[in-house]
Amino acid sequence: MKRRNFIKRTLLGFSILPSEALIENTPGRPYTKSLFTDSSQKRLREIGIKIGNLQPGPYNAITDVEGVKVGHTTIIKGGGEKAVRTGVTVIIPHGGNIYEENVFASFFNLNGWGEMTGISSIENTGRLETPVFLTGTYNVGIVYDAAVKYLARISPKMGDSDRMVAPVVAECFDDFLSDTRSRQISEKDVFRAIEKARGGAVAEGAVGGGTGMTSFGFKGGIGTSSRRVNDKYKVGVLVMANTASRNQLRIDGVPVGKEIKGFQEKSGKTKSIILIAATDAPLLPYQLKKIAKRVALGLAQTGAISQTGSGDIILAFSTANKISRKKRVSFHNIKAINDFEITPFYQATVEATQEAIINALTSAQTTVGRDGNTAYGIPLDQVEQIMKKYMRIGIRSHE
Amino acid sequence: MNKKQKALETIELKLGKFPRGDKNSITDLMGVKVGHLSINKDILDPSGEKAVIRTGLTAVLPYPMEKEIRLFTGSLNLGGKNEVTGYEVMDDFCYLNSPIVITNCFNVGKAYNAILSYGFALKRTEIWPPLVIGVDDSYLDDMRKSHLDERDILETFLNASGGEVDQGSIGVGLGLRAFGWKGGIGAASRVFSLDKEKFTCGVLVASNHSNQKAMKKPEANFRSDDGEEDSLIMIIGVDAPLVPYQIKHITKSLVVSLPSTNLFKNSSDSMTCILFSTANPMCLENDGPFVFDFQMVDDSFLETVIQAAAEACHEALLNSLIKAAPVQGRLARRVETIPDHEINRLLEKFENQDLSDK
Numbered sequence: 001m002k003r004r005n006f007i008k009r010t011l012l013g014f015s016i017l018p019s020e021a022l023i024e025n026t027p028g029r030p031y032t033k034s035l036f037t038d039s040s041q042k043r044l045r046e047i048g049i050k051i052g053n054l055q056p057g058p059y060n061a062i063t064d065v066e067g068v069k070v071g072h073t074t075i076i077k078g079g080g081e082k083a084v085r086t087g088v089t090v091i092i093p094h095g096g097n098i099y100e101e102n103v104f105a106s107f108f109n110l111n112g113w114g115e116m117t118g119i120s121s122i123e124n125t126g127r128l129e130t131p132v133f134l135t136g137t138y139n140v141g142i143v144y145d146a147a148v149k150y151l152a153r154i155s156p157k158m159g160d161s162d163r164m165v166a167p168v169v170a171e172c173f174d175d176f177l178s179d180t181r182s183r184q185i186s187e188k189d190v191f192r193a194i195e196k197a198r199g200g201a202v203a204e205g206a207v208g209g210g211t212g213m214t215s216f217g218f219k220g221g222i223g224t225s226s227r228r229v230n231d232k233y234k235v236g237v238l239v240m241a242n243t244a245s246r247n248q249l250r251i252d253g254v255p256v257g258k259e260i261k262g263f264q265e266k267s268g269k270t271k272s273i274i275l276i277a278a279t280d281a282p283l284l285p286y287q288l289k290k291i292a293k294r295v296a297l298g299l300a301q302t303g304a305i306s307q308t309g310s311g312d313i314i315l316a317f318s319t320a321n322k323i324s325r326k327k328r329v330s331f332h333n334i335k336a337i338n339d340f341e342i343t344p345f346y347q348a349t350v351e352a353t354q355e356a357i358i359n360a361l362t363s364a365q366t367t368v369g370r371d372g373n374t375a376y377g378i379p380l381d382q383v384e385q386i387m388k389k390y391m392r393i394g395i396r397s398h399e
Numbered sequence: 400m401n402k403k404q405k406a407l408e409t410i411e412l413k414l415g416k417f418p419r420g421d422k423n424s425i426t427d428l429m430g431v432k433v434g435h436l437s438i439n440k441d442i443l444d445p446s447g448e449k450a451v452i453r454t455g456l457t458a459v460l461p462y463p464m465e466k467e468i469r470l471f472t473g474s475l476n477l478g479g480k481n482e483v484t485g486y487e488v489m490d491d492f493c494y495l496n497s498p499i500v501i502t503n504c505f506n507v508g509k510a511y512n513a514i515l516s517y518g519f520a521l522k523r524t525e526i527w528p529p530l531v532i533g534v535d536d537s538y539l540d541d542m543r544k545s546h547l548d549e550r551d552i553l554e555t556f557l558n559a560s561g562g563e564v565d566q567g568s569i570g571v572g573l574g575l576r577a578f579g580w581k582g583g584i585g586a587a588s589r590v591f592s593l594d595k596e597k598f599t600c601g602v603l604v605a606s607n608h609s610n611q612k613a614m615k616k617p618e619a620n621f622r623s624d625d626g627e628e629d630s631l632i633m634i635i636g637v638d639a640p641l642v643p644y645q646i647k648h649i650t651k652s653l654v655v656s657l658p659s660t661n662l663f664k665n666s667s668d669s670m671t672c673i674l675f676s677t678a679n680p681m682c683l684e685n686d687g688p689f690v691f692d693f694q695m696v697d698d699s700f701l702e703t704v705i706q707a708a709a710e711a712c713h714e715a716l717l718n719s720l721i722k723a724a725p726v727q728g729r730l731a732r733r734v735e736t737i738p739d740h741e742i743n744r745l746l747e748k749f750e751n752q753d754l755s756d757k
Contacts, residue, residue, distance in 0.1 A: 284642055284643060285643065285644040286491070286643040289491075290491070328697070330594035331594070336690065337689065337691075340686050
């Protein structure tokens with residue numbers, strides 16, 4: 001009975017969305033509020049669960065790293081066999097022109113069953129020169145193409161007198177909910193995500209690239225979180241979660257996945273997670289590789305084990321040192337955190353990653369997709385009860 | 400001696416466009432010192448058996464070791480037949496703060512321990528991890544019986560000098576052979592300019608490779624059944640400001656672009672290339688600052704660094720052959736200095752990248 005009500009409620013919530021919905025960020029909202037205030041889904045902190053010891057930034061999002069902007073285009077079309085539940089999410093690393101002013105970056109290939117284009121350049125030059133796009137597997141070519149066009153537009157010399165660039169496009173397989181082979185994403189969708197990219201609060205769950213993703217046997221998608229370090233720096237993580245199975249799910253150590261009743265989805269297949277970490281602390285590429293590895297530890301704390309079929313790919317970048325292409329200097333003056341002082345950043349990374357992945361779950365609404373396949377939004381009333389049972393709500397206080 | 404000089408001149412003509420440093424060695428870098436310990440004796444081991452010891456140790460001190468400093472470092476290991484201690488830190492944290500020691504692979508532990516003793520004696524808070532590279536000199540040396548003495552190793556560190564570097568059959572080079580001829584220690588350096596500023600790239604190699612396949616020649620001392628593992632070690636110092644991703648890029652590009660390493664493609668040789676930059680020292684007295692300020696050359700200059708390093712490596716490798724005196728080793732094995740016509744043949748091979756024996 002309860003279950004039927006839940007489906008009815010969430011389906012109703014879903015049906016009022018237009019056939020092609022565009023969900024934008026609204027800057028200026030406090031982090032505790034979900035952007036879906038009319039829905040039952042919330043961010044983890046809204047139901048009183050705090051992961052770890054460090055304080056989040058003002059929006060508890062990757063955008064707490066100054067200059068980082070996030071934009072989504074959500075594509076929801078039709079139903080039945082031809083249902084499309086896909087989209088694209090873009091992370092713009094800083095306020096300026098990322099091609100003209102590069103930032104240091106590194107990546108970690110936790111389980112290579114996936115795609116993140118542009119990696120060979122990042123590995124060899126240690127820097128990120130493009131926005132980061134997250135989308136469905138078969139959309140990568142189209143998004144890549146649009147990204148090249150966007151970069152060519154903002155940088156007239158690119159590929160002419162200036163170096164070519166390989167955009168970073170990462171994917172997860174959204175086949176369960178979406179007719180992925182139809183590749184119903186266009187250049188315009190990508191440009192629109194870029195245009196709509198904002199700082200401030202970030203829409204989560206079934207939005208942008210996360211529209212068709214499922215995670216831990218529930219509806220997954222985009223999730224984000226951040227942590228402050230030493231009152232001066234921030235570490236933000238944004239994920240596109242489409243991985244792991246239900247019985248693995250742990251929230252703050254509690255085996256929530258095992259305890260939840262009902263809402264069993266048809267398919268329990270695992271299909272990747274892309275994790276992007278950003279920081280405003282000055283870190284060099286080799287240090288960012290360490291951050292990327294700690295992101296993997298945050299993933300592990302949610303219970304995910306990086307199954308064979310899960311392409312778990314991690315990118316970390318730092319906005320502190322900007323290497324300008326225009327200002328041709330022979331010797332760059334750069335800064336880097338002392339390796340002895342880097343540990344708190346690991347703590348921040350692990351906490352923010354865990355919370356981002358869970359935010360992707362708790363923020364995502366039930367979605368009915370291709371062939372009527374249904375991914376349920378995780379039932380928050382049950383989550384709350386389970387967390388109370390394990391004394392994680394209301395009893396344990398966090399610093 | 401005249402012949403050798405002649406050979407060197409020929410090489411000079413062929414070896415590129417960058418001028419050499421004053422000492423044409425890794426010691427052209429400010430603060431870098433090199434020390435050798437050679438053990439060349441026939442002994443009776445405790446069980447009364449005769450042992451022919453032709454081994455030693457070569458130490459590169461990348462900066463004055465009493466200072467609490469780290470240098471950005473990168474390494475590339477191909478083949479993996481030589482032990483490299485400190486590799487994990489070099490790979491992950493991208494620094495070194497110990498001497499770089501090359502010795503025979505059974506003495507790696509001794510050398511490792513000696514570096515620790517050295518650091519403790521200097522009252523360094525951290526000299527860990529010791530960076531020791533082990534090579535196989537068992538063709539000439541009774542490696543199983545050749546144990547270095549820690550006191551000798553410490554003396555080698557103390558007596559290391561920033562002057563001209565002895566090359567050939569000295570230090571760890573005593574028992575090494577390359578291309579079937581006597582190999583050993585070689586050094587070279589190049590001066591290059593980036594945006595009108597002059598920089599130096601210095602190299603020290605230990606050649607112990609390409610014995611099995613690359614240069615089959617009846618007169619060369621070639622045996623396929625000696626169980627020896629072949630490897631080439633290259634230690635490169637640069638005083639241009641580089642950061643780790645650039646260093647990694649340089650080591651990779653260098654190793655694939657060296658004409659001499661093309662000989663590797665048909666063989667089972669392994670190679671270790673370690674490159675450090677002396678320009679961004681991280682001073683760690685009182686644990687150092689929260690944030691370091693570094694300089695970094697623009698990526699457009701990396702090509703120049705790679706070319707200069709490639710020339711220096713190439714010459715250092717040839718020096719290791721040309722300057723190596725013949726050595727009589729265990730089992731009455733004798734390895735000769737490479738004759739002039741063979742050097743020319745080798746150079747031709749490098750140039751043509753031709754591995755056939757025709």
